[in-house]
Amino acid sequence: MIELRKIDHDNWEDVLKLKVADHQKNFVAPNIYTLAEAYVEIVNGDEEDADYPPMIFAIYKDNVLVGFTAMEQNEPDEDEYLYMTFGDKAVYNFYRFMIDEKFQGKGYGREAMVKILEYLKSFPQGEVDSISLSYEPENDVARKLYESLGFVETGHIEDGEMVARLGLK
Numbered sequence: 001m002i003e004l005r006k007i008d009h010d011n012w013e014d015v016l017k018l019k020v021a022d023h024q025k026n027f028v029a030p031n032i033y034t035l036a037e038a039y040v041e042i043v044n045g046d047e048e049d050a051d052y053p054p055m056i057f058a059i060y061k062d063n064v065l066v067g068f069t070a071m072e073q074n075e076p077d078e079d080e081y082l083y084m085t086f087g088d089k090a091v092y093n094f095y096r097f098m099i100d101e102k103f104q105g106k107g108y109g110r111e112a113m114v115k116i117l118e119y120l121k122s123f124p125q126g127e128v129d130s131i132s133l134s135y136e137p138e139n140d141v142a143r144k145l146y147e148s149l150g151f152v153e154t155g156h157i158e159d160g161e162m163v164a165r166l167g168l169k
Contacts, residue, residue: 082165
């Protein structure tokens with residue numbers, strides 16, 4: 001069974017040891033970067049999204065650490081793509097997801113995404129209009145996974161990545 005666990009004193013070093021295959025290194029930021037980014041945001045706040053701290057989790061399969069994820073809630077400005085195109089006033093942005101190279105190809109990524117979507121659809125930081133994510137356009141594995149879970153490419157490229165959206169309303 002897949003489980004999302006908070007990053008704590010017992011697992012943070014193990015999360016840092018997780019890694020993707022060499023050919024995937026351009027697809028996802030290193031976990032240390034994501035944890036540092038979350039730390040800075042939690043400690044110092046974020047002027048735009050001060051009420052919504054990042055949601056970061058270790059992903060376990062049957063009590064074995066297999067991956068890592070990070071999400072946040074944000075409220076797009078009126079001139080931002082999701083607001084202008086879809087009218088989204090609140091969004092869960094799913095901005096990191098990785099399964100360690102030793103555990104890839106076993107269906108854990110799909111299981112983890114289903115668990116993550118269940119969690120986000122429980123509105124842990126309040127109701128939102130959609131869930132968004134982005135990925136490198138050449139990452140066919142990610143595209144197929146997200147598409148199979150209901151995400152639709154928006155056609156919008158942000159920071160070189162394809163934005164996909166799952167409407168909730």
